[in-house]
Amino acid sequence: MKNLVLALGIFLVAFSAKAQEKTVTIKVTIENVMNDNGTILTSLHTNETFMKGGGMIDLAEKAKKGSLNFTFENVKPGSYAIMVLHDENDNKRMDFEANGMPKENYGMSNNEMAMGPPTFADAKFEVADEDLELTIRF
Template sequence: MKTIITFIVLAVSSIMYAQDGVTITVVFENLKSDEGKVSAALYDQATFMVAAPLKAAEGTIKEKKASLTLENVQPGEYGIITLHDKNENGRMDFEANGMPKEAYGTSNNVMSMGPPNFTDAKFTVGSEDMTVTIRM
């Protein structure tokens, strides 16, 4: 009887503490100010820049530094897009000529002319927690 109770307790506790996926910590480099907020959005190839993110996080900046976490990410290929939303209006603002007014970045830190693309931003998530550092 004690063995059965012990087994049930272990099974329930392992379910309660099981992690469904990995945690991605997004670290922001070279922010220009503490104004506003930073955000990170996680996409797969099918959703990159065409649909809502699979995961998203938002946070504050202190001493021109910030980090966010995206939790329970399943193994696969993803890309991250980040934004320094200085005026906290929840979107990227643009100049009249179409150039961004606010800093943004992508995983792998590839900054090309035009909007980000999944091929440049993609990285692989395995079974271990990871950190992605993004320059703005």
Template sequence: MGGAQFFNQDLSPYCKRLKATIAVYDNFKPESKFHPNWGKDRVLEVIKTCGITQKSDEVGAEETDGVIITVNVPNVTSDKGVLRFALYDKATFMRTPLDGQITTIKEGKASIELKNVAPGAYAIICYHDGNNNDTFDYDNNGMPAEDWGMSNNPVLMGPPTFDSAKFTVENKSLDLTIKF
């Protein structure tokens, strides 16, 4: 973004991403006091280049305000533990999620809302953390020991890929169903 502004390039893709980043900072909860929780101040400073301040404009009010992804999982095998969800783009897939949420299970069903998602291509992976140990467990053969699923519900013969789970967010809310 730094160089783009000096070469008269369109800054709107960068601005959209920065707005979405604010929502990630607002929803982030460090796992402990030793986990980093800094960076929002710098994003707010850079976003001023877009002509947006947190006071004068709600961050994300243009394209991302109101863009909500509702994710439903209708077939959880047990109400024990929690479901853990992660939202990725292509660059972060299976590494550090853009957003993550945890929810309880009631009568074999669970759902979450991911708010203020910027338009773009994303994938969601979720798993049933039945023992609530904050880890996706594997058996002795390296196969998943806990139920899991991903957007688009692809049938895979190997590890998940971004392209098989990819969906597009535009300027409207979206409902997804993930089945285990």
């Protein structure tokens, strides 16, 4: 009986800690979408997933000239980066010119556009305990 009470107590403490874990919502506005072709692909990344395929959360929406809004929900505190691709031909990947330059528009959090591939350090932002609103420009 004593072991049952102890196990039940541990379960309740673990359950209440999980229930109190705060998550936030990140609202992202994508600006300067050049046309209505294809799809806008948006991914929330950690350092471990950045530039290695899919993100922690991946979203997609039909492209619309002008701006689009995306919402990442239930995001736990930590360091993240957002990458966005205008996949104009809907092949689910970035296409490149023969010289290695991207054919399709892309962007990332912090709007850092240095020469060469993006880095997590340039794109990262911190999620704490408040909802965020970010703007990414192609």
